[in-house]
Amino acid sequence: MKIRLMLALLLVLAIVVACAPAPTATPVPPTAAPKPTDAPKPTDAPKPTAAPAATSAPAATTVPPTAAPAATKAPEPTAAPAQPYKGANLRILVANHPWYDYLKTILPDFQKATGINVTLENYAENDLVQKLTTEFTAGGSTVDAFMQRPLQEGKLFAQNGWYVDLNTFIKDAKKTPDTYNFADFQKAAIGTETVKDMLTGIPIVTEQEVLYYRKDLYQAAGLQAPKTLDELEAAAAKLTDKSKQQFGFIARGQGNPAVTQFSSYLYSYGGDWFDQNTKKATLNTPEAIAAFTLFGKLHKNYAPPGTTNMSWPQAVAVFAQGSVASYTDANSIFANLLDPTKSTVAEKTGVVVFPAGPKGSVPYSVTSWGLSIAASSKNKDAAWEFVKWATSKEIVLKEQGVGANPGARASVWADPVGKSKFPADWVAAQVASANGRGYDRPLVVQVGAARDIIGTIITAAINGEDVTAAANKANADFQKLLDSEPK
Amino acid sequence: MAKPQPKKRTAAQVLGDVIFYVVVLIILGFFLAPFLWMVFNSFKTPLQIAKMPPDWIFTPTLANYQNVFSSQKFGNYLWNSIVIGAGSTFFGLVLGLPAAYAIARYKQYGIATAILIARIVPGITFLIPLFILFRQLQMIDTYQSLILAHMLVALPFIVWVMVPFFESIPQELEEAARVDGASILQAFFQIILPISGPGIVTGAILAFVFSWNNFMFSIQLATSNTKTVPVAIYNFIGYAQIDWGGLMAAAVTITLPVLVLALFTQRYVIRGLTAGAVKG
Amino acid sequence: MSNFLDRNVKWLFPLPAILFILVMMVFPILYTVWNSMTPWSISAGRPPTFFGLENYQKLPDDSRFVASIGRTFYFTILAVSLEVILGVAIALLLNREFRFKRIINSIMLLPMMATPVAIAMVWLLMYVPTTGIINFVLRAFGLPEGLWVYNAQSVIPALALVDVWEWTPMIILICLAGLTALPHDPFEAAVVDGASTWQTIRYITLPMLMPTISVATLLRLIDAIKTFDIIYTMTQGGPGFTSETINIYAFVQSFQYFNFGYASSVLVVFFAVVLSVSLLVTYSRRSLEI
Numbered sequence A: 001m002k003i004r005l006m007l008a009l010l011l012v013l014a015i016v017v018a019c020a021p022a023p024t025a026t027p028v029p030p031t032a033a034p035k036p037t038d039a040p041k042p043t044d045a046p047k048p049t050a051a052p053a054a055t056s057a058p059a060a061t062t063v064p065p066t067a068a069p070a071a072t073k074a075p076e077p078t079a080a081p082a083q084p085y086k087g088a089n090l091r092i093l094v095a096n097h098p099w100y101d102y103l104k105t106i107l108p109d110f111q112k113a114t115g116i117n118v119t120l121e122n123y124a125e126n127d128l129v130q131k132l133t134t135e136f137t138a139g140g141s142t143v144d145a146f147m148q149r150p151l152q153e154g155k156l157f158a159q160n161g162w163y164v165d166l167n168t169f170i171k172d173a174k175k176t177p178d179t180y181n182f183a184d185f186q187k188a189a190i191g192t193e194t195v196k197d198m199l200t201g202i203p204i205v206t207e208q209e210v211l212y213y214r215k216d217l218y219q220a221a222g223l224q225a226p227k228t229l230d231e232l233e234a235a236a237a238k239l240t241d242k243s244k245q246q247f248g249f250i251a252r253g254q255g256n257p258a259v260t261q262f263s264s265y266l267y268s269y270g271g272d273w274f275d276q277n278t279k280k281a282t283l284n285t286p287e288a289i290a291a292f293t294l295f296g297k298l299h300k301n302y303a304p305p306g307t308t309n310m311s312w313p314q315a316v317a318v319f320a321q322g323s324v325a326s327y328t329d330a331n332s333i334f335a336n337l338l339d340p341t342k343s344t345v346a347e348k349t350g351v352v353v354f355p356a357g358p359k360g361s362v363p364y365s366v367t368s369w370g371l372s373i374a375a376s377s378k379n380k381d382a383a384w385e386f387v388k389w390a391t392s393k394e395i396v397l398k399e400q401g402v403g404a405n406p407g408a409r410a411s412v413w414a415d416p417v418g419k420s421k422f423p424a425d426w427v428a429a430q431v432a433s434a435n436g437r438g439y440d441r442p443l444v445v446q447v448g449a450a451r452d453i454i455g456t457i458i459t460a461a462i463n464g465e466d467v468t469a470a471a472n473k474a475n476a477d478f479q480k481l482l483d484s485e486p487k
Numbered sequence B: 001m002a003k004p005q006p007k008k009r010t011a012a013q014v015l016g017d018v019i020f021y022v023v024v025l026i027i028l029g030f031f032l033a034p035f036l037w038m039v040f041n042s043f044k045t046p047l048q049i050a051k052m053p054p055d056w057i058f059t060p061t062l063a064n065y066q067n068v069f070s071s072q073k074f075g076n077y078l079w080n081s082i083v084i085g086a087g088s089t090f091f092g093l094v095l096g097l098p099a100a101y102a103i104a105r106y107k108q109y110g111i112a113t114a115i116l117i118a119r120i121v122p123g124i125t126f127l128i129p130l131f132i133l134f135r136q137l138q139m140i141d142t143y144q145s146l147i148l149a150h151m152l153v154a155l156p157f158i159v160w161v162m163v164p165f166f167e168s169i170p171q172e173l174e175e176a177a178r179v180d181g182a183s184i185l186q187a188f189f190q191i192i193l194p195i196s197g198p199g200i201v202t203g204a205i206l207a208f209v210f211s212w213n214n215f216m217f218s219i220q221l222a223t224s225n226t227k228t229v230p231v232a233i234y235n236f237i238g239y240a241q242i243d244w245g246g247l248m249a250a251a252v253t254i255t256l257p258v259l260v261l262a263l264f265t266q267r268y269v270i271r272g273l274t275a276g277a278v279k280g
Numbered sequence C: 001m002s003n004f005l006d007r008n009v010k011w012l013f014p015l016p017a018i019l020f021i022l023v024m025m026v027f028p029i030l031y032t033v034w035n036s037m038t039p040w041s042i043s044a045g046r047p048p049t050f051f052g053l054e055n056y057q058k059l060p061d062d063s064r065f066v067a068s069i070g071r072t073f074y075f076t077i078l079a080v081s082l083e084v085i086l087g088v089a090i091a092l093l094l095n096r097e098f099r100f101k102r103i104i105n106s107i108m109l110l111p112m113m114a115t116p117v118a119i120a121m122v123w124l125l126m127y128v129p130t131t132g133i134i135n136f137v138l139r140a141f142g143l144p145e146g147l148w149v150y151n152a153q154s155v156i157p158a159l160a161l162v163d164v165w166e167w168t169p170m171i172i173l174i175c176l177a178g179l180t181a182l183p184h185d186p187f188e189a190a191v192v193d194g195a196s197t198w199q200t201i202r203y204i205t206l207p208m209l210m211p212t213i214s215v216a217t218l219l220r221l222i223d224a225i226k227t228f229d230i231i232y233t234m235t236q237g238g239p240g241f242t243s244e245t246i247n248i249y250a251f252v253q254s255f256q257y258f259n260f261g262y263a264s265s266v267l268v269v270f271f272a273v274v275l276s277v278s279l280l281v282t283y284s285r286r287s288l289e290i
Helices: A002-019 A021-025 A069-073 A098-114 A125-138 A150-159 A187-193 A215-220 A229-238 A255-268 A286-302 A312-320 A331-338 A380-390 A393-401 A410-414 A424-433 A447-462 A467-484 B011-042 B063-071 B074-106 B109-120 B124-136 B143-168 B171-179 B184-195 B197-213 B216-221 B229-236 B244-264 B266-274 C002-012 C015-036 C054-061 C063-094 C101-113 C116-127 C133-140 C155-180 C185-193 C197-225 C229-234 C246-255 C260-287
Strands: A089-095 A117-123 A145-148 A202-214 A326-330 A349-353 A365-373
Touching: A089 A098, A089 A125, A089 A380, A098 A117, A098 A380, A098 A393, A117 A125, A125 A145, A125 A150, A125 B124, A125 B216, A125 C246, A145 A150, A145 A380, A150 A187, A150 A365, A150 A447, A187 A202, A187 A365, A202 A215, A202 A255, A202 A331, A202 A424, A229 A286, A229 A326, A255 A286, A255 A326, A255 A447, A286 A447, A286 A467, A312 A326, A312 A331, A326 A331, A331 A349, A331 A424, A349 A424, A365 A380, A393 A410, A447 A467, B011 B244, B011 C063, B011 C101, B011 C116, B011 C155, B063 B074, B063 B244, B074 B109, B074 B143, B074 B184, B074 B197, B074 B229, B074 B244, B074 C002, B074 C015, B109 B143, B109 C015, B109 C260, B124 B143, B124 B216, B124 C015, B124 C246, B124 C260, B143 B197, B143 B216, B143 C015, B171 B184, B184 B197, B184 C002, B197 B229, B197 B244, B197 B266, B216 B229, B229 B244, B229 C116, B244 B266, B244 C101, B244 C116, B266 C101, B266 C155, C015 C260, C054 C063, C054 C260, C063 C155, C063 C197, C063 C246, C063 C260, C101 C155, C116 C133, C116 C155, C116 C229, C155 C197, C155 C229, C185 C197, C197 C260, C229 C246, C246 C260
Parallel strands: A089 A117, A089 A145
Antiparallel strands: A145 A365, A202 A326, A202 A349, A202 A365
């Protein structure tokens, strides 16, 4: 029985051999333009999808593979039968995220209602990006929709033409009924998802930076929740007793991941990554250096050892064990800290808005994840059905109502159900920071490289090295990167 | 090793033995500790895992394993790993055995070098080119693509193990068969292969294990239908959550099959790992 | 037909394997070499058009690349030399008949068979400075605690320790096999001459075992220099860039910066490095007549 498989494979090998010289001679261009040779062959044929085949209706009749989005209306009856995309297969790449964890439990509703088969493929954050990039770069990807971080990959993917401009769907009344209520999405979130007038995705996850603090420890020391960074530093100093393994402060200290959580410090000191107008790097301005210095000092003097290789998982673990008094990080990780099954200090932990610096409290307030449609998808209309469903008010309310994910719809935040699973002080901090800065990392194409450059200053500051020297060097490197950015 | 033990043991010898066993125990402890810690923690809740000093006595929870098998569907991933491991091993043998035989018999060392180079090329080199290749062949999302990729690991290893093995088979055996009128093909299939069982088992087991453990090819070429276990372990690391209990249970689930396999076929595994370094 | 087969068997037998290698290996390598001569970058929006050796000219000025080479050798040499010293010593220790020997052999197999990604997760958990078991044990014995992979100075040794844990057993097993294969006569002569155990090891066992040890060492060198899974899982090159080996740097350039052209040039140089180490293997295998 294996013989047949074996013969088939040998045959495949023979074919491989036959085709070999061609790709060597002409490397495939990196652009997203799908190779014409791929177009006629539907890609969903061979794979046994997880969901049982809902129908035998041939996919080709319902989803014309090559038609441009605008022209697809013709073959469909405008009276819109209940399931115009019945039998379509969608391959959707998502990140391991509470949003996905909950969505997969309600996915059968969507499949039943539309007859569309959906395969959700989940990856860790970095692996997701690597996977998407390779597939899109090599061309011929079968990805229909994907989760994406607008601030990290937004510009990069847009520049390479890997997104469908969702405005084409939003503005088409036939595809997007009024009940979808696009205007309900927070303006800032839509702004983040927009690159050069193109709507790259629908925002699904929002977050702000907040301060988590131990109410009991602060109270015992006669302290209030810090309102300024100076107060934070004073409290951290007072609450640190290294002989008892008690520390006043923690935050991500690992260069690259720390950049986003450092951003609120930078903004609150009046600094920024670079000047948007002149494209001049501003990592070594007095404001920036003061912010880096404070951040380094908090880590060096009041944090547990080893923060320079700590991202949030390690920081969370330490805080949840009760040995740290204050912790600045994203409000999206609150479940790790406020859930009694995950944290020993859940009841004793409070949440407040990010402490103010010389320029007031300026936390980031960003859209960390969005849902996008791949330009190379052959099922764009069906994919839009999915995106529309997953970002509809009903689903966002469900997601938020179970506390799985803070969404981007204003009406859901106004709804008591939408807030019910979030602690009151968390909601208060969320509301107070909603108008913060719309980015937590420099808005460039080469975000990964930029974060690594900025990370070197953070590492130097934590290690107690010369911050100014590190900032000057990083600023020069960053300037080089800015100059190399495509216009 | 062959020194005869004197019948009467002096106090010094007893002491020597005690020291010996203590040292052996320490060495064993070093190699075993991570496994014990992994198993131990796989029965704990996340809170208990991060607790220091640890709870040595606690009520074990099976929640982590339930999570691994029910909500994360590790059953599927295990099956994928088995299919891909078996496939790449099988085809690695199909291609590797004749090649190794020719290399051993006809001193085709040039070919040997070419095949062994696959072992030294950094894995990252393959990621994008192979994706392009499989895309061209419409093979994305199939077991075949992963099997072919994993053969890049299996084939050189099988050749590496089998060449010295075939060299150790006396040429007279084959020549006797040839005198009796057998073709080379017949001699290979009827004389050489049957007595090569131990060598083949050795190569096959290790090729399977290497395929099982492979991370880099799998993460790039696998899709939800063909995901293998080392990739699936990352399911426990999320955007704002990391589940150490689940991670440890998954780690146990992943390593247990290969460890059991290795233990039951110990003799062959040791032979394979020491192949090429020790004569005979 | 049969005659044709018989005459050409030395080519026909390896043919399928050669074809496989041509497609699956030669194509990717040539493709990478070609890419290394283009400025191809997804992030900077540069196409894969030929522009010569510019990438290679940039390499010597790239401080991260230069540092990563040194670091790769630091890691490799540290790990492999520890493995060889420990491995040979333990093999000599275990080279006698005693109870439980089979069980011990079995346990030795486990570290190298276990899936590296899974094992790296376990070590990562054990290494956490505040809540990890290793520091807890050290503290209990009154020993100084370490920061392990959480500190720039200790990260490479900490990663090397994982490699040592994983691969020392291989050296042990190879040496044990080698010891079994040694002839008995010299040892008997030594006993007659009244040589001490140490003298026997120093002047008889080790010299005779040397060919085995050197091949084992070189095999480990090739694999250690390419270590990826453990570093990627545990530190991804951090803290800062202090555990960024060439392999990791090539990965970062490819899949975090998306500079495929430049990353390819890093890979080609890396390949050259591993190839030279491997040639050393082949050369010494020949010269040692093994």
